[in-house]
Amino acid sequence: MPKTPVWRAIAATLMDEIASGHYRPGDKLPTEAELSTRFGVNRHTVRRALAELGTLGLTHARRGAGVFVLSEPTDYRIGKRVRFHQNLTEAGRLPAKRILTLQTRPSDKDEAEALALPPGASVHVYEGLSLADGTPVALFRSVFPAQPFPNLLADLQFHQSVTKALAAAGIEDYTRASTRLTAKTATATQALQLGISEGAPILRTVAINHDTTGRPIEYGHTWFVGDRITLVVAD
Amino acid sequence: MPKTPVWRAIAATLMDEIASGHYRPGDKLPTEAELSTRFGVNRHTVRRALAELGTLGLTHARRGAGVFVLSEPTDYRIGKRVRFHQNLTEAGRLPAKRILTLQTRPSDKDEAEALALPPGASVHVYEGLSLADGTPVALFRSVFPAQPFPNLLADLQFHQSVTKALAAAGIEDYTRASTRLTAKTATATQALQLGISEGAPILRTVAINHDTTGRPIEYGHTWFVGDRITLVVAD
DNA sequence: GGAAATTTGTGCGTATGTATC
DNA sequence: CGATACATACGCACAAATTTC
Numbered sequence: 182m183p184k185t186p187v188w189r190a191i192a193a194t195l196m197d198e199i200a201s202g203h204y205r206p207g208d209k210l211p212t213e214a215e216l217s218t219r220f221g222v223n224r225h226t227v228r229r230a231l232a233e234l235g236t237l238g239l240t241h242a243r244r245g246a247g248v249f250v251l252s253e254p255t256d257y258r259i260g261k262r263v264r265f266h267q268n269l270t271e272a273g274r275l276p277a278k279r280i281l282t283l284q285t286r287p288s289d290k291d292e293a294e295a296l297a298l299p300p301g302a303s304v305h306v307y308e309g310l311s312l313a314d315g316t317p318v319a320l321f322r323s324v325f326p327a328q329p330f331p332n333l334l335a336d337l338q339f340h341q342s343v344t345k346a347l348a349a350a351g352i353e354d355y356t357r358a359s360t361r362l363t364a365k366t367a368t369a370t371q372a373l374q375l376g377i378s379e380g381a382p383i384l385r386t387v388a389i390n391h392d393t394t395g396r397p398i399e400y401g402h403t404w405f406v407g408d409r410i411t412l413v414v415a416d
Numbered sequence: 417m418p419k420t421p422v423w424r425a426i427a428a429t430l431m432d433e434i435a436s437g438h439y440r441p442g443d444k445l446p447t448e449a450e451l452s453t454r455f456g457v458n459r460h461t462v463r464r465a466l467a468e469l470g471t472l473g474l475t476h477a478r479r480g481a482g483v484f485v486l487s488e489p490t491d492y493r494i495g496k497r498v499r500f501h502q503n504l505t506e507a508g509r510l511p512a513k514r515i516l517t518l519q520t521r522p523s524d525k526d527e528a529e530a531l532a533l534p535p536g537a538s539v540h541v542y543e544g545l546s547l548a549d550g551t552p553v554a555l556f557r558s559v560f561p562a563q564p565f566p567n568l569l570a571d572l573q574f575h576q577s578v579t580k581a582l583a584a585a586g587i588e589d590y591t592r593a594s595t596r597l598t599a600k601t602a603t604a605t606q607a608l609q610l611g612i613s614e615g616a617p618i619l620r621t622v623a624i625n626h627d628t629t630g631r632p633i634e635y636g637h638t639w640f641v642g643d644r645i646t647l648v649v650a651d
Numbered sequence: 652g653g654a655a656a657t658t659t660g661t662g663c664g665t666a667t668g669t670a671t672c
Numbered sequence: 673c674g675a676t677a678c679a680t681a682c683g684c685a686c687a688a689a690t691t692t693c
Contacts, residue, residue: 186679186680186681187680187681188680188681212657212658212659213658213659214657214658222681222682223681223682223683224682224683225680225681225682225683226680226681226682228659228660229680229681231659236471242658242659242660243658243659243689243690244658244659244660244688244689244690245657245658245659245660245688245689245690245691246657246658246659246689246690246691247657247658247659247690248658248659362597362619363617363619363640363642364599364600364617364618364619364620364640364642365599365617365642366601366615366616366617366642380601380615381601382598382599382600382601382617382618383599383617384597384598384599384619405599407598407599407600407601421660421661421662422661422662423661423662447676447677447678448677448678449676449677457662457663458662458663458664459663459664460661460662460663460664461661461662461663463678463679464661464662466678477677477678477679478670478671478677478678479669479670479671479677479678479679480669480670480671480672480676480677480678480679481670481671481672481676481677481678482671482676482677482678483677483678
């Protein structure tokens with residue numbers, strides 16, 4: 182069993198308390214001295230936990246004043262390794278997915294090109310809704326080549342996780358090759374599914390993921406609710 | 417003048433040495449003990465600097481083995497993420513800029529915090545319009561601390577380039593600390609300036625740029641017309 | 652307005668644990 | 673196995689910014 186450092190346990194506790202609403206956006210956390218007493222550790226150990234919350238964008242420290250819980254919208258970090266579940270977990274929110282459709286069908290022109298497949302080759306398509314704390318924050322559609330992953334749809338249904346389903350198919354790791362971003366306004370269908378008004382701002386990302394050999398394995402679109410999500414590109 | 421912490425100066429030095437190719441991707445950095453001796457500081461101070469490189473994704477530490485350089489030097493200096501930045505604010509592919517306002521005024525709360533200035537400290541503000549083929553594609557506002565750059569407004573007016581104006585003020589190099597992206601809809605004022613309808617989708621980016629000592633020197637917003645621009649983040 | 656108390660930030664020193672070589 | 677190297681944790685002191693009185 183991996184031993185968990187004390188500072189990590191403290192960070193997890195504080196993240197839980199933020200996620201549960203015990204500390205709300207704008208609230209001041211207890212002082213480092215108070216947290217030291219509460220957890221029975223040195224102030225530096227508390228500071229290590231608070232540093233973690235800070236780099237995750239969950240809190241912000243002001244010298245002389247205190248450490249404050251940041252307000253929404255939630256930052257969603259974008260970079261070489263993007264995992265929706267992991268990101269929102271780190272941000273102290275409860276992630277969930279709802280499957281809308283799972284199907285296998287012939288690829289269209291864009292999909293075949295993005296995945297380097299022959300025109301019309303069979304692909305698996307996974308469409309769903311991402312929620313944080315019960316609120317929809319994004320719609321997504323992931324397209325995978327069907328031939329190398331015969332059982333992917335069943336794995337996706339079971340795990341509800343792209344990472345785990347790909348792992349079951351033997352893909353240990355994958356990285357994002359590119360991300361394109363633009364702004365849109367919500368269509369009527371999107372607005373209904375996301376619980377927003379038609380015409381509300383939407384941040385659309387289009388990404389291609391590669392396995393470690395450089396073979397494209399996922400062509401994904403995500404439509405984020407602009408008012409609920411901020412993407413962060415960390416340099 | 418803001419005093420730079422020792423660990424930040426050490427982090428900047430190591431980043432320079434990585435960027436210059438003195439340490440190449442895959443290389444092992446000197447041990448913490450060696451770096452402590454070299455810089456004449458405690459090992460914890462070196463660790464604070466290395467922690468910064470780690471969270472920036474430049475290095476990766478392996479317990480018992482060492483600290484290893486991850487990124488290509490080009491990724492840091494002229495690499496993809498920084499090119500992304502240059503495309504945003506430097507108009508690398510945008511043929512024209514139109515200056516809307518150049519002024520010096522007291523900073524608001526957000527600006528002072530982003531630039532690590534005392535509340536209300538004086539800042540230079542550069543607002544303008546970016547055009548491609550005569551069509552407006554983005555509005556931008558860049559905010560700089562006024563005190564270190566007395567002639568910045570004149571330099572901006574002359575060069576119409578942030579990089580060149582900062583170079584004239586003695587800033588040889590600067591890097592983007594973070595970029596945040598979200599979707600908005602155009603306000604009436606923005607719609608008028610950009611030649612679009614009120615409520616049209618807007619991609620907003622917010623970025624903070626640091627000089628090589630880690631001091632924030634630019635706080636920039638850009639509002640892209642969603643229908644006319646797609647941003648690309650290449651990893 | 653100013654002094655004092657509070658609170659986070661930086662830095663040093665020490666000791667011990669754990670993974671790698 | 674021993675030596676090396678990073679990780680964790682405690683303690684102390686002072687600096688810098690804010691808040692309180």
